[in-house]
Amino acid sequence: MSEPTQPQRSRRAQDLGLYSLARGRILLTTSNFPRWAGDSTTPFILNLAQDLQSLGWQVEVLAPHAPGAALHECLMGVSVNRYRYLWPETLETVCYQGGALVNLRRRPREYSKLPALVGAQSLAVVSRLLRGSYDLVHSHWLLPQGFVASLAAWPLAIPHVATVHGSDVFALRGSFLARCKRLALKGATAVTVNSSATQEAVRDLVPELPRLERIPMGVTERDPDQAAVADFRERHRRGKGPLLLLVGRIVEEKGIADLLRAVHLLAPRYPDLTAVIVGEGQESPAMQTLAQELGLSERVVFAGWVAADEIPSIMAAADIYVGPSRRGQDGTTEAQGLTFAEAMLAGTPVIATEIGGIVDTVRHEETGLLVDEQVPEQIAAAVERLVGEPNLAARLAVDARHMAQRRFTRQASADSFSNLFEGLLRGASAKVRSKPPRSRRSSCGSTGPESWRTARR
Numbered sequence: 001m002s003e004p005t006q007p008q009r010s011r012r013a014q015d016l017g018l019y020s021l022a023r024g025r026i027l028l029t030t031s032n033f034p035r036w037a038g039d040s041t042t043p044f045i046l047n048l049a050q051d052l053q054s055l056g057w058q059v060e061v062l063a064p065h066a067p068g069a070a071l072h073e074c075l076m077g078v079s080v081n082r083y084r085y086l087w088p089e090t091l092e093t094v095c096y097q098g099g100a101l102v103n104l105r106r107r108p109r110e111y112s113k114l115p116a117l118v119g120a121q122s123l124a125v126v127s128r129l130l131r132g133s134y135d136l137v138h139s140h141w142l143l144p145q146g147f148v149a150s151l152a153a154w155p156l157a158i159p160h161v162a163t164v165h166g167s168d169v170f171a172l173r174g175s176f177l178a179r180c181k182r183l184a185l186k187g188a189t190a191v192t193v194n195s196s197a198t199q200e201a202v203r204d205l206v207p208e209l210p211r212l213e214r215i216p217m218g219v220t221e222r223d224p225d226q227a228a229v230a231d232f233r234e235r236h237r238r239g240k241g242p243l244l245l246l247v248g249r250i251v252e253e254k255g256i257a258d259l260l261r262a263v264h265l266l267a268p269r270y271p272d273l274t275a276v277i278v279g280e281g282q283e284s285p286a287m288q289t290l291a292q293e294l295g296l297s298e299r300v301v302f303a304g305w306v307a308a309d310e311i312p313s314i315m316a317a318a319d320i321y322v323g324p325s326r327r328g329q330d331g332t333t334e335a336q337g338l339t340f341a342e343a344m345l346a347g348t349p350v351i352a353t354e355i356g357g358i359v360d361t362v363r364h365e366e367t368g369l370l371v372d373e374q375v376p377e378q379i380a381a382a383v384e385r386l387v388g389e390p391n392l393a394a395r396l397a398v399d400a401r402h403m404a405q406r407r408f409t410r411q412a413s414a415d416s417f418s419n420l421f422e423g424l425l426r427g428a429s430a431k432v433r434s435k436p437p438r439s440r441r442s443s444c445g446s447t448g449p450e451s452w453r454t455a456r457r
Contacts, residue, residue, distance in 0.1 A: 261376035
């Protein structure tokens with residue numbers, strides 16, 4: 001029998017609940033995380049935690065509590081601890097449901113709760129670092145997680161990796177918040193960004209950082225269920241089509257109004273055209289009203305949220321994926337756009353707006369078609385082009401799939417983060433200590449039923 005590989009050793013150790021072979025123990029702090037099994041809130045953070053564990057890391061997540069969520073649980077093989085910041089729990093509404101920025105913009109009264117949120121997070125992070133024997137802190141979003149982690153980890157000589165997702169640097173403007181962001185960035189041992197747009201915004205804040213790396217978040221590479229593909233097309237595709245698709249939160253930044261107006265422009269030429277919008281959000285009622293006003297009730301389907309494992313089949317069922325993202329009023333823009341990579345992996349041609357980090361994934365006439373934001377006429381013209389030039393659509397889909405497989409899978413993302421963490425711990429060991437990484441028995445056991453290594457098949 002051949003000698004097991006390192007990932008096999010790590011998985012075996014996790015399945016036994018033993019971490020003597022673990023690469024290190026990570027405290028992952030975030031303000032957005034699935035609140036329970038099946039929740040659609042930022043699944044990519046949970047995916048990353050699972051994938052790091054499959055590579056031999058011990059990951060424990062610290063997130064704010066939400067109404068109905070458990071304070072402590074093992075979620076898909078990941079140990080999760082949630083801190084309370086207001087009582088009763090019905091008041092804990094700053095985070096989740098579209099994210100803190102969206103909630104603050106729509107409900108300004110949520111600003112009054114921020115001191116409680118930041119204070120509770122600070123206490124939770126400090127107390128866990130003092131008694132938890134962590135090797136590394138990995139914060140997601142600069143405010144407040146990166147800021148708090150930089151202040152807490154530095155005096156304890158624990159490496160801190162701050163991951164910037166985009167909204168945290170594009171929005172939250174003002175001199176005070178800018179100073180907080182700079183402190184978070186300068187206090188981190190390393191900073192990662194998910195796109196060229198995010199990287200540029202970080203460099204505008206702090207031009208010289210000792211370690212700044214671009215590591216995109218990854219998506220699950222899974223073969224679509226052909227029966228599910230056929231069922232989705234049978235339910236939603238009419239006649240000769242085409243069937244358009246958008247997956248995401250129904251908020252201003254996703255540009256759903258522009259897609260609806262493009263469908264209205266296309267309807268006379270394509271009487272069988274249908275658009276399916278998968279997702280929910282604060283703008284759902286307004287967008288459904290707009291669809292009715294444009295006479296699109298029979299052409300546009302608001303499907304709500306679907307389970308994550310259904311997304312590859314839904315993506316494969318569409319003729320064209322359309323992501324007409326736009327800049328938000330507070331400066332927020334699409335920092336990466338994971339759904340574009342998901343559509344590419346499913347082999348579906350993509351139309352997107354030329355903003356933010358989307359251009360890292362969608363390259364005009366190479367891996368998709370780019371249009372200007374808030375110009376429905378250009379979206380309609382791009383749809384007409386892909387329908388009228390099937391060879392172009394097929395070439396774009398093939399080239400995009402190959403690119404996404406190289407750069408935007410969960411495996412690629414987890415490997416990059418793991419390599420970064422290992423390098424930082426080697427440096428910390430050389431400077432501060434000679435003992436091996438801290439570890440202890442996990443409170444959670446194995447990594448759950450499906451990581452990227454099993455999902456890829």
